[in-house]
Amino acid sequence: MSEHFFDQAVALTPEGDNAFRGAAHPAWANMVGPFGGITAASALNGVLSHPRLLGVPIALTVNYAAALGPGGYRLAAVPARTNRSTQHWTMAMTQPGTDGTEDTVLTATAVTAARRETWGLSDAPMPTAPAPQTLERFKPFGAEWLKRYDMRTVHGAVPSTWDGSGEHSLTQLWVRDEPGRPLDFLSLASLADVFYPRVWLRRATRVPAGTVSITTYFHADAAMLARSGTGYLFGQARGQAFSNGFFDQTAQLWNEGGELLATSHQIVYYKE
């Protein structure tokens, strides 16, 4: 049995203390470099694979400094501070530059924590939507990574005509790994980035765009992940401001049971 494409892509080999080796996987290719979600998951994997890890991920911020090239990369993952119940991580991905030195292609931070059972509730109920099985699967085209997900749009599909007629920036969809794979923190980190650029929807105009920085907060614990299993997640994304070359996106991911697993935000470069 061959390993799932997701696991192949996030695989890391330890290289001394606080560092790993990995490589972009062609099955996750985007226009330039790999899909940002899989790169974020790879960076988080440096934390989750670290022998000194405390707890589970609470927050992850990934900054894309340059397109990840096809060769291997070095991932540094450093526990900068370990407290009694929280741990703070800094990560950096580097690749050999033209002059022989290592160039930074990604910087990141993460917080992990030993969760404790407390009072809790969701203040963002999942919107109502038709069941995923009743909707058509989005046909992957253009970028290879789109084949790695089964996406079924509920609202705010990619415009079919680029006529400048956009009126909102809200997309709602069902999504899961294709083929199915039990949800974990790594796949959740990747899924937070599956939404196409909000500027395309808002303007019904296709302009160059790319994520500069993404932050994901994990509300799921191991039990919530287990309850999610290989089911669909309901994802929602919306832009708040489009201003002189950058727009933001706020996103939520629920499981089929309506539990809010993660909230995510990103700032995206766009042209024109």
Next chain:
Amino acid sequence: MSEHFFDQAVALTPEGDNAFRGAAHPAWANMVGPFGGITAASALNGVLSHPRLLGVPIALTVNYAAALGPGGYRLAAVPARTNRSTQHWTMAMTQPGTDGTEDTVLTATAVTAARRETWGLSDAPMPTAPAPQTLERFKPFGAEWLKRYDMRTVHGAVPSTWDGSGEHSLTQLWVRDEPGRPLDFLSLASLADVFYPRVWLRRATRVPAGTVSITTYFHADAAMLARSGTGYLFGQARGQAFSNGFFDQTAQLWNEGGELLATSHQIVYYKE
């Protein structure tokens, strides 16, 4: 004329390449250590004071690893990658630990960019609200830093009785520096953190809580800052998920003219 408390608090002295010295200011004291907003602004100031700075802030993530102590701190601010129009920064604040080594008290990343004029719009209109002059100023109590802001609550005030009766997590308020100070990126970074813990409002129960990580996206450019001047900002904050020790907060800040200046997100530790 004495310098504004804000400028006193974020002041830094260069210390060789890529590093500065600063100190927590007693005028911004919170329960434990200084108000997180002023610490975030201080970290950003390392970037904005750096001789190699390119452009203006687009994204800032600050992770609070430990309470900042009363002595001085060292702030490293490193341009990890400089592209044609964007620049990626990593920051770390350290203080001497008990064993003589430097302890990490804060990690952070930032992205700055040379903005270009593009198509743009706000997809998050400012809610309607009575003018700030018609509302009563929130009376600072408990924490010293509250005196540094003129806050006027529109909706979702701090509960007056802690009876477990909370029904939502939405706060809306007018806020400005007290005394007035022309808005800049540093004060905007600080203002993104003025909201009291959402868990207090949602539960009408006062439990220990503290920000673990905050990310702010800047939509304002120099012209929008100038238009904001010393006027009030309209701030809105809401929680999305409260789950086993951590809740998130999503926030927006508009100027009196209704321009969306910044969007911000944070994840907050809480007890019980």
